[in-house]
Amino acid sequence: MWTKCRSYGFLCPSLAAFNFKQICLCVEKLHRAGIVHRDLKPENMFFRGDKVILIDFGSSDDLTQPELRKMKIDDDPKRLTHVNFVGTSQYMAPECVRNKPVGFEADIWSLGCILYQFIAGMCPFRGASDYLIFRRSTEAKVNLDLLPCDESR
DSSP: OHHHHTTTOOSSHHHHHHHHHHHHHHHHHHHHTTEEOSOOOGGGEEEETTEEEEOOOTTOEETTOGGGGGSOOSSOTHHHHOSSOOSOGGGOOHHHHTTOOOOHHHHHHHHHHHHHHHHHSSOSSOOSSHHHHHHHHHHTOOOGGGSOOOTTO
């Protein structure tokens, strides 16, 4: 999906809407199962026919089984201290950046970033470093002037 939207967004609004709906249907299935993905981004989505397939569940969390989170995965001490600081900077919800507990709303934030990118062709939060991106996203200042609008409505 990344190759389709990274440069200019989806030039056709109906194509952007169709693809975004497919992504939302996938995320809805995850949330119904109690899973929060926590790393939604176009790079983790593929087309299979007219369907979207989500991949890379390495950062996901099963909210129905919180005891799984307490399991030590490896010997990296950061695994126990930064359990919520996961994802990709341009799509990370502010609570993830702040290493706070997250729920489904973290995926909803990422969906908003993806939709913005589909329309504008760029992520809503950009910067020369992850730190600057984190600062901008936690302030939630988005430039909506970059989005095309139909003034005939």
